[in-house]
Ligand code: SF4
């Protein structure tokens with residue numbers, strides 16, 4: 219499991235969200251639902267910036283210290299690109315139950331579905 | 347039900363009521379979804395002879411079974427209504443993420459009926475549906491509307507997931523060139539569907555959904571998705587040309603074939619084509635590649651113009667509007683064309699029709715039929731500033747823009763020269779001159795919504811040689827080719843796929859069948875799909891018949907039939923193709939015979 223990592227190159231992402239469909243349908247029987255995906259793409263349509271974010275650990279409460287990040291010269295609230303399954307956000311929690319979702323580097327041996335489906339080179343696998 | 351949600355939301359804007367209804371599975375199977383099913387619903391529910399801008403018209407937003415499922419380029423929703431610009435059946439389709447989100451909320455589509463007294467917008471958050479006041483949104487551009495609706499949503503993370511389709515000032519003013527915009531820059535563009543939305547005082551639909559879409563057979567569907575992606579990745583157009591340059595890749599190709607509309611179609615090649623080509627665009631204004639939902643092609647281009655006169659940012663321009671606003675207006679300034687396109691997106695107008703109408707106005711002006719006093723500005727060919735200024739006036743309904751905002755046909759008529767309108771059934775023609783690609787002439791003439799390239803793109807074979815290279819200059823055999831593309835397109839549209847998949851060699855019924863069967867479990871046979879495409883095309887025809895159209899309306903502008911141009915210095919020889927087309931379709935006098943109708947189960 220720890221033999222590979224996923225590399226995200228947001229500059230190549232087209233905001234297509236194909237990864238979201240792939241991850242969700244891989245984890246649920248016969249269902250496609252971005253809301254159940256462990257990868258979500260933050261899309262800023264005003265600036266056409268697309269940031270794929272892969273779900274990390276569950277946190278019980280939102281951060282007390284908030285900050286902004288500057289990416290490609292544009293400023294964003296860090297919560298937009300954070301990977302935590304956090305109670306203040308809609309992402310990375312099952313919509314009905316609130317159960318946290320976390321990337322499990324799926325496939326056996328790991329063959330992440332999101333990477334497999336991404337046709338634009340934004341997601342790739344790095345062997346370590 | 348799989349692939350579909352099986353539910354449609356019916357909203358009556360007159361009394362502010364709504365209800366969720368079940369879709370009939372038999373009907374779905376016969377009409378596939380989206381364009382086909384929407385046409386069937388409209389055909390059954392309205393009298394095709396009504397005024398498109400009256401409360402009696404209905405406005406249907408409908409997904410296809412593949413929309414939002416993860417099928418590559420399965421991003422599309424369709425808007426079906428009676429078209430204000432053409433008075434024909436309208437189906438305009440749009441990518442982005444709006445359709446998929448609507449489906450995630452649990453609806454295949456929405457039927458709007460009646461007309462609200464005050465401006466409203468529809469809010470959908472899964473089962474929570476509200477008709478909300480939109481007085482503050484009225485008059486706003488599409489971008490402002492998007493921002494304001496999202497700002498109203500308390501939870502900013504819900505706002506972030508919300509997808510919006512809306513109209514701009516053009517739709518509010520019921521300009522017959524008005525479109526519906528979603529994701530800020532994607533358009534359900536043609537035939538004036540935005541005006542219907544405006545006539546109903548419906549400013550926007552905002553939707554968010556988290557319910558999920560059921561897939562019939564996970565393994566089969568995944569296999570079909572991979573197979574479709576492999577095909578798309580092996581196609582030169584879908585894997586190289588479109589991702590690298592977007593649709594503007596066509597500018598140089600089409601110009602070399604001498605079928606590029608120039609100076610309102612007085613000529614068919616443009617000396618300055620290189621200045622407005624995809625290559626130039628990529629080297630100067632493109633900042634990023636963008637894709638609709640689950641699209642492995644990503645043809646959309648984000649662009650930015652820095653020149654002080656035309657400063658702006660947005661998406662596009664696309665091939666068609668580069669030509670209609672560019673060479674057809676004698677304009678070689680890409681920055682101005684981009685600016686006019688941004689304005690169209692923000693004000694909510696169809697870029698093709700706006701360009702076509704301005705080109706007509708420019709020829710009227712050059713020939714002295716339209717004066718500077720009337721137009722309020724010099725509308726000479728090549729006047730880039732006038733292109734931008736007039737686009738804005740049309741979008742806002744100001745001055746002479748108000749006259750032009752109803753399209754090229756009434757304009758040319760008003761100034762006594764209807765022959766200078768370059769379109770069919772009042773729809774401005776897209777950017778391929780049929781005098782050098784004969785099949786497209788037949789396509790323009792017979793298309794059920796007027797001169798249109800995305801109803802049967804025989805260009806794919808005639809010029810691009812995608813599935814098979816055929817001679818664009820001959821008329822023999824074109825009737826069959828056009829019919830094949832028309833029927834296939836009806837299925838691709840109805841399925842919810844982007845038509846660009848058909849620009850990939852071998853992406854024909856088999857691929858669509860694989861995806862449809864995986865998602866829906868319908869086990870469609872190829873024959874059944876071919877017949878469904880035929881059925882949809884014939885039903886659209888019947889709608890037009892009831893709307894008062896006749897065989898005489900299947901006609902091209904005189905210029906294309908009488909003034910030679912193009913590589914062979916030829917005219918479009920429509921009369922050599924049309925009788926065969928009717929015969930192969932099983933039509934008499936331009937419309938399906940009783941026999942044909944019963945074969946397809948149509949009434
Ligand atoms: S599939 Fe790739 S390109 Fe598309 S949104 Fe996901 S990471 Fe971005």
Ligand code: SF4
Pocket residue numbers: 240241242244255256257272273320321322323324325330331332333
């Ligand atoms: S690796 Fe697997 S679980 Fe993790 S985001 Fe990608 S598809 Fe989802």
Ligand code: SF4
Pocket residue numbers: 419420421441442636637638639641642643644645646844845846
């Ligand atoms: S090919 Fe272009 S228009 Fe079609 S779905 Fe993909 S990005 Fe959208």
